[in-house]
Amino acid sequence: MAVNDGNPQREDRDTPPDGLERLWIDRARTGDRTAFEHLYRHRVGAVYGLCLRLTGRPDQADDATQEAFIAAWRALPGFEGRSALGTWLHRIAVNSVLQHGRYRSRRVAVSASAIENAPDIPSEHEPPLDLEAAIASLPDGARHVLVLVGLYGYTHGEAAQWLGIAEGTSKAHLHWARQRLLMFIERSRCDDLP
């Protein structure tokens, strides 16, 4: 799966904490809330983005993001900095979504305003919102794997571990999700024909 090869977001995710962020982490570990707020401001976009894609609902993403940062605050003494902070936070966010995952009601499409507020994507690369809706409409398991592996570039091993499923199940979910999205694209193309 080469969906994210060359994706700048992947590079950002894997970058180890820089000096300033390292300082914030060290201070936050001692109970410094201001330092933790700096970390939050710096990373909330990455965490909320993942939560929004995993849940498909802005209200659920709000809750999951809050829980993720509270969990991160509690777990901070155990963070050694060997893994990338972004990956560490994403893992906590996935757990938060799963823990919080009583979102069994039908989910709605990702809010257009949230996408419009995304700061890091140049406007010429603005994705069609119908793909967002197609992803949000996938069943939980397929969507979770597609988001983690297909969008954020995690391995099937990582996704399987975080989601508590077998690696083979992760691959099956991704295959199924991609087939659904391809069908969606084909249908959209036919609808666009005169």
Next chain:
Amino acid sequence: MTFRDNERRLEEGLAALPRRIHPNRNLWSDIAPRLERPSVPRVEVPRVALGMAAGLLLGLAVFLAAPRWHPEPLTSVHSSRDASLIRTRAALLEAYRERLPQMDALTRTRVQRDLAVVRAAEKDLGDALQNSPNSEVLLSLYAGALHQEFNLYDTVLTTTEINSSRNST
């Protein structure tokens, strides 16, 4: 349009989706009030001992707050609390000695030096109280010194607990 074209469109569409999305409202205002100090796993025995120590210090504080209602001299206060205090301090000291070697040499030296200062203060205050057993000031200082001693043990136990939990992850 072929299947490969659709696959390419899918790849491009997924690659173009924003990974970072900022929430529409300020979540920090809901997060901040829920942040307590980072939780640190503790060892059961020292926690119990520290609880006992806190109880003993509270008893001493009550005594200090109401000296006229309990006019007995320090020696009698000690005699009624000595056994418990000695047991508590012994438990803490044992845990402290067990954990101290886990600290780096510089920190260890600093801790030992601080403990020596606190112990010397306790001894001086204890001697002074032999002469003025009902002095509120001396009793207050003595309680403060004991508190510092227990806090020092707590610091060592807490710090080494953090390190050992980090190493185990």
